[in-house]
Amino acid sequence: MKNAAKFSKITGYVFHDSKLAQRALTHSSVENSSRGNYERLEFLGDRVLGLVIAELLCALFPDVPEGVLSARLNMLVNAEVCAEIAVETGLSAFVVMSADMKHGSARRLVNIYADVMEALIAALYVEGGLEAARRFITRYWSERARDSALQRRDAKTELQEWAHKQKAGDLPYYRVVKREGPDHDPVFEMEVRVSGFAPAGGKGSSKRQAEQAAAEAMLRREKIWP
Numbered sequence: 001m002k003n004a005a006k007f008s009k010i011t012g013y014v015f016h017d018s019k020l021a022q023r024a025l026t027h028s029s030v031e032n033s034s035r036g037n038y039e040r041l042e043f044l045g046d047r048v049l050g051l052v053i054a055e056l057l058c059a060l061f062p063d064v065p066e067g068v069l070s071a072r073l074n075m076l077v078n079a080e081v082c083a084e085i086a087v088e089t090g091l092s093a094f095v096v097m098s099a100d101m102k103h104g105s106a107r108r109l110v111n112i113y114a115d116v117m118e119a120l121i122a123a124l125y126v127e128g129g130l131e132a133a134r135r136f137i138t139r140y141w142s143e144r145a146r147d148s149a150l151q152r153r154d155a156k157t158e159l160q161e162w163a164h165k166q167k168a169g170d171l172p173y174y175r176v177v178k179r180e181g182p183d184h185d186p187v188f189e190m191e192v193r194v195s196g197f198a199p200a201g202g203k204g205s206s207k208r209q210a211e212q213a214a215a216e217a218m219l220r221r222e223k224i225w226p
Helices: 004-011 018-024 039-060 066-076 079-089 106-145 155-165 207-221
Strands: 173-180 187-193 200-204
Touching: 004 106, 018 106, 039 066, 039 106, 066 106, 079 106, 155 207, 173 207, 187 207, 200 207
Parallel strands: none
Antiparallel strands: 173 187, 187 200
C-alpha cells in the first residue's frame, strides 16, 4: 500500500494482514480485483460502530433517557457523519474505485466513503479485536458525541409531533416525486405535506433518507430547527 505510514497514522493501528486492510478500502466497481471488496466488512463494521457508539453515549450521559440516546446514536452513525470523518482524516484518499465511481454524484461518493469507514472499523475489529476498533471510533467520534445539537430527535419524529400540535392535527404525508439513477445507486426525491403549510422536498439514496431530508427542510423553514 502506498503511504502506509500515513494510513497507519490515520487508523492508529499497523495491520499485519495488509490484504484485509486493502479489502476494506476497495469498492466492488474494481473488476477482477484480487483484493476482493469491502461489502461484507461494511456489514460487520456497521454493527461494531453502533455498539461502540452506544457504549460511549451511555458513559457520557448516564442520566439521559433511552429515546434521546437513540436519537444521538442515529445521528452519529449515519452516512453523512461517517463520510465526513473519512474526508477529514484523509481516509477517502485511500479508497480504490473505478473511474466512473470517482466522477459520480456527490451522494454516491458520500455512500462509498461511509461504507469504507465502516469496513475499516470491521477490519480493525477482525484483526485487533474490539479494543482496536473502540480506540479508533473513540478517537474520531468522541467530540461529536458530546455535541449538544445531537440532543434533538430525528427529523421525521420531530415533524410528526410538531404537525400533530397544529390546528389541523394531521400527520405529515410523504410521497415520491421522482426516482432517478440505476438500481445500484438510486436517488429518490420525496415531498412532505402538512395541512395548512407549503410542502417541502428532500433527496436521498433511499426513500427513508429522502423523507428525513424533506422533514428537516420543513422544520428549518418553519423555524422549528435553527
